[in-house]
Amino acid sequence: MCGLTGFWQFGGCPGDDARATVQRMADTLIHRGPDDAGVWVDAEVGIALGHRRLAILDLSPAGHQPMVSASGRYVIVFNGEIYNYLELREKLTKVNPTGMVPPWRGHSDTETLLAAFEAWGIEKTLERVVGMFAIALWDRKRRMLTLARDRMGEKPLYYGWVHGTLVFGSELKALRAYPGFDNAIERQALALFMRYDYIPAPWSIYENIWKLPPGCFVQFGEQSLSPGASPAGKGEIKAYWSVREVAEAGFREPLACTEAEAAQELERLLRQAITGQMVADVPLGAFLSGGVDSSTVVALMQAQSARPVQTFTIGFHEGDYNEAEHAKAVARHLGTAHTDLYVTPDDAMAVIPRLPALYDEPFADSSQIPTFLVAGLARRQVTVSLSGDGGDELFGGYTRYFWTRALWKRLGVVPMPLRRALAAALTGPSPAAWNRVFRLLGPLLPRRLRVKLAGDKMHKLAELLALDSLEAVYRYLVSHWKHPAEELVIGCTEPETILSRRDAWPASLAQGQRPFEEVMMFLDQLSYLPDDILVKVDRAAMGVSLETRVPLLDHRVVEFTWRLPYHFKIREGQSKWLLRQVLYRYVPKELIERPKMGFGVPLDQWLRGPLREWAEDLLSEARLKRKAFLNPELVRQKWQEHLLGRRNWAYHLWNVLMWEAWLAA
Structure with missing residues (x-):
């Protein structure tokens, strides 16, 4: 795991200046790579590459980057x-285009990649x-820069233009370190952030800066940077793998096997993946929440480890947010070397001032706080940690998958004119008026109708x-601010994303030929997973190296799940059915079966x-008017309603607070 950065300045640049600039850019990523640093510059061409290294494989100088290929063509x-x-090394050694064994200098995967690019080409x-990666590859022969990202988007990669210079890096802070960076805020991206609490690819918070989508690569040649080329575009992005194509292939050729055979194949694939990911020249462990996903990963790790796997859990004293006891029970059963740490609200809140710099772009998934804490706990003992992320999106684990169907089942049978009339009747009285009504009627109502914040x-x-x-219900459930461009963000329109573009979906999903739960899994795999979940984990973990x-x-594994029949994922109201069958071979069902619990914090109470006091300063009317990005009257209204206990606007306000904190950093 490392940090990369660089730039390409048309017409060349003085070598000393280029080295100093790219070194400064790379130094902003020291948290991603505290073990080593390097730069490579071709001043005549104007290309500069910088790197910060966290040594995991081949800890020797033979793994140093930037790295030049054996022939000298690629950097x-x-x-x-x-x-x-x-495995790739073995193939390269046996079938080398030149008939010669590559002169291996070490045993790093970086050197293997370079040899593969020489032998087989980029695509x-x-x-x-097989892996997770972000790559910047310079072809000295063709004078071509290639940027590439792994299939599911585990590793980040930003790129774009600063005054006609192409810049790129693992995090935005590296791009901001380029001299003269003054790119304006992209208000369309801000609207997306206020809706989803993250900024979906290919957008970033800055104009003319983008995220490379997962499973894609983009190339720039000298013509891209020439004065007449109008250097403001994303380039021609090419997909070498896509969830859409995988889903379509799975629908065409579904798995034809028994449940037992499917469980056996899933276990084989998971063992294969985990075996590969347990390779490291440094201490390795795993996050363990006690849920289905992390318990499955840890169970299969322990099954193929000669010594107890080191596992880590954060606990909270608030029962609604605490999974530590469940994790401890699973760890005890599996025999792992388990560490848990109970944190106080003060411990959690101490993380908040670090969030803007840590996430580097507005990001408002509040589980970023416990994620950072558990990463810090793990880093005390290990350098690599496996996690169970992805199970919800692959096997239908989110409660919204069930809520969407249940809500529409009740709503869809009511004619729209009647629903509009009911909606008008419900919004006629203010929330405060409804609260008064329910307080007065409270003694007369059944206990289940005595609700808070009625x-x-x-x-x-x-x-x-x-x-x-159904589509509208799903979008409602994944949105915080429902109409950010119309009512909140000043001077913008909200752009379309994969969630609103049916033409980008597999045909059978767009035409309603599959269960809608599969539509939601598809959309989450393309947006929520790479742009929220994986961002959250990557930045939190890399923040502690x-x-x-x-x-x-x-x-x-992803390709296999799209070939599974729907009822192998969701069955009789239970999610992750097939994954559970694998897990129950190692962990008793009673240790796992319980309601799903989020990895969050009590934001509404904390605010x-x-x-x-912290929030009041960021949400002051004077500040909001001065910055002129958000509607101050609307924000202040929601803040006051929240403080008075009339409405729970915690998540809406958290988006605004994370934006304002980032803007002030």
Whole structure:
């Protein structure tokens, strides 16, 4: 795991200046690579590559980057791991185009990548590798720069233009370190952030800076940088692998086997992925929440380890947010060397000032806080940690998959005119008025109808009544601000994303020929997973120089899940059915079966209590008016309603607070 960066300045640049600039850019990524640093410059061409290294494989100088290929043609900076690099080396040694064995200088996967690019070319190599990666590859012969990203988007890669110079890097802070960086805020991306609490690819928070989508590569030649080329575009992005194609192939050729055979094959694929991801020349462990996904990963790790696997869990004293006891029970059963740490609200809140620099771009998934804490706990003992992320998206684990269907089942049978009338009736009284009504009627109502914040729930019900499709219900459930461009972000329109572009979906999903739960899994794999979940884990872990690996996202596992019949994933209201069958071979069912618990923090309480002063400063009317990005009246209204306990606007406000904190950093 490392950090990469660089730039390409048309017409060349003084060598000393280029070295100093790219070194400064790379030094912003020292947290991603504290063990080593390097730069490579061709001043005549104007290309500069920088690298920070976290040594995982081949700790010797033979793994140093930037690295030049054996022939001298290619130069690479690389972040990530290639899990099948030994297999690739064997193939390269046996079938080398020149008839010669590559003169291996060490045993790093970086050197293997370079040899593969020499032998097979760029796209063929990307199709053969198994791993997580972001790559910047300079072809000295063709004067061509290639940027590439792994299939599921585990590793980040930004690129774009600063005054006609092409810049790129693992994090935005490296691009901002380029001299003269003054790219304006991209307000369309800000609207997307306020809706989803993350910025979906290919957008970034800056104009003319983009995220390279997962499974893609983009190339730039000298013509891209020439004065007449209008250097403001994303380039021609090419996909070498895509979830859409994988899903379509799975629908065409579904798996024809028994349940037992499917479970056996899934276990084989998971063992294969985990075996590859347990290779490291440094201490290795795993996050363990006690849920299905992380327990499966840890169980299979322990099954093929001669010594106890080191596992880590963060616990909270608030029962609604605490999974530590469940994790401890699973760890005890599996025999892992388990460490848990119970944190206080003060411990968690101490992380908040670090979030803007840590995430480097507005990011508002509040589980970023416990994720950072558990990464810090693990880093005390290991350098690499496996996680169970991806199981929800692959096997239908999110509660919203069930809520969407259940809500639409009730709403869809009611004619739209009647629903609109009911919605108007519910929004007629203010939330405060509804609260008063329920307080007065409380003694007369059944216990199940004595709800807190009744007015908040009535107005949310009115919003749901206005929805006209399953798709609209899903989008409602994944949105914080429902109409950010119309009511919140000043001077912008909200762009389309994969969630609203049916033409980008597999035909059978777009035409309603498959269960809608599969539509949601598909959309989450393309957006929520890479742009929220994997961003959250990558930045939190790299903030403490910890490498994370995600075996459930091995592309062979992903391809297998899209061939599974729907009822192998969701059955009789239970998610992850097939994954559970694998897990129950190692862990008793009673240790796992319990309601799904989020990895979050009590934001609503904190904003009315210990975070109130901090939030009040960021949400002051004067500040909001001065910055002129957001509608100050609307933000202040929601803040006051939240403080008074009339509505729970915690997640809406957290988006605004993370934006304002990032803007102030």
